[in-house]
Amino acid sequence: MKIGMPCDAFVSLQSVAVETILSISVVLLVVIGFPLGVVAQDLTLAPSPTAFVLPGAAELAATPVSLDVASLNNKAADEGFSAGVSTASIFTVAGTGDLGFAGDGALATRAHLWFVAAVAVDVEGNVFVADSFNNRIRRVDARTGMITTVAGVGYQGFSGDGDLATEAKLNSPGGVALDSRGNILIADTFNHRLRIVDHRTGIISTLVGSGIQGSNGDDGLAIRTQLSEPTGISVDPAGNILIADTGNHRIRLVEKATSLISTLAGTGTPGFSGDGGAGTGAQLNGPTAVAADGEGRVLIADTFNNRVRRLDIRTGRIATIAGTGEQGFGGDGALASKAELMEPSGVAVDAKGNILIADTFNNRIRQVDHLSGMITTVVGVGTRGSSGNGTRALSAELNNPAGLTQDALGNIVVADAGNHRVLRVIAGAQ
Template sequence: MPRKHPFPLILFLFLAGGVCAPARAEIGTITTIAGGGPKNVLATKAHLHNPTDVATDSQGNVYIVTSGQAEVFRVDAVTGVLTAAAGSDSSGFNGDGGPAKQASLNGPYGLAVDAAGNLFIADSYNDRIRRVDAVTHRITTFAGGGTGCAGHTYIGDSCAATAAILYLPSGVAVDGAGNVLIADLGHNRIRRVDAVTGVITTVAGGKTGNLGTLGDGGLATDANLSFPQGVSLDGAGNVLIADTNHNRIRRVDATTHIITTVAGANRPVRALADAMGNLFITHRGLLQPHPANRRDKRDDHNRRRHRRLWLYRR
């Protein structure tokens, strides 16, 4: 079973350069926890440029990835102070093997923390997943950046993850066993790195046949995905996929590996499930709660500046 996550109680939202929390089910209150000023100060006075994902560790510390600053920040659970966790405020690729805060990231977009507190960053424009060790705080390439390996697919499936080829990875998640799931946007796949062997495989998508046939009701590896931006897991270990260009949330059953559509959404980028099975979906647009089966028009201004949150109740 995947480890429990604070998400069932607290929902973090992105709004106009800040991170807002919590949105609690009981009272529906949103407060700003980060954004609006310099860093190395209280998070509410910090400046964030295009935050794109957020994660928490077992101690309640909050990690925020900002694609605009090419950095990952940490908000201390006790002091509320925001400090840099990875990246050096300059885009590029360097620093593997060294301190994470001295490394360069390029368009980081997704973020996850495992049970040990290790940080996984979807370093999108570097076509890699980077890992920051919880103890040493050193950064390494965890997946991607390779050229494939002999006798396997051109993208490196069934190879060591560091030999694989990723193309604009945009989302990352870790299951209860430590396996890492990657939304490989450019390859239209969800990839999985085995926690024991370190081998990468495709667990959903990758088919290039008739794109009008999505593959619902069949094996996830026989399905079509189109620019999947987000991946997560629900409490049962099922994989949730924000299938962005197909305008839907897909679910891969943890036991049967069958893929189905569970909700429609307008260019979704993330989906998370709470302990009761309610599904929260973010997509580009004005931020406000909506039933997941309802469609609303968006103007260009709001599409550029905000995301919407939709709630799909079971």
């Protein structure tokens, strides 16, 4: 199937043929407005060129580049991001905005990325980037601002288990997360696996998935199960791994203590149903992101249902907390359940329990207040584009934001996917 659209076309995934709408390959291509004539199922990416160091990298490395966010009037960590949203501004963490691969060993702001699908931040503030179409995971050092590849040789494929992650082949990784030890978890999307990089040795191995695309394996060992184009991944406070098993329209959990896998939500049949009932009896439609709120609940970006849903682990029940199911934009200042979303593909929870949503095709980041249930826009003016450093968050243009998270100070870190860059949104920045 060909994606027939110009680079700047605003195309809803709902217009794609039924048999491919739920393929994450189409998700990735359409989100960035991929050029006319690309074949989604048979996308073959040229190998990334050898990493090079930009001219003057040594001098650049010696230049202070990190923004002193601690000195800013940043109330986000204690009061939720909305406390400083009126004065929040955006700053580039990585990426020039030009697609491609370049820049390892130099400043991240001068590097080239190619479709940033997801981001994660460790306790030291280092940012990990799923540089999807470069088939790499890259790391931005919090102290120096330098970028390096930590997983992926740049060639699309599968190889490398048991060896250094930098020598392994990945296949369009769509998710990245960190466990409590600092190990890197990778949703190796088209390899239908979840892989892990040991933080001490740099060795990569498969943690979940046999590599065969399918849906079998519940209640067995995670390594033997079948996944279908997994994207979003998260780790709950107990160390269990949550997986958005996108092509299977399910949310799955790998128990830390036993390495057994089970389904938390989704029947495996795409559609919408089940609110108020058991998550395992509910229909999801291409979920692409998942997050735990620390109180025994799981948030799900139910992408093609234009909703965010919440599953209570204790009761097993699922409900919609944002989105009517109608595709569009509306509802700011009202209950989130009455709002319209457009294929949300990122979800996160802050320290207060507020829910952050990457409202992808509305080019906005929205927040649901944990007390009132009201939804507001916290980043993005709603038009597709690119804005520079220091732009007020509510005036900024985004280009199909995907994954998002928060750093230790409560600032939002966004995968600005269509702009091939990573942004930090700092509340209270002057």
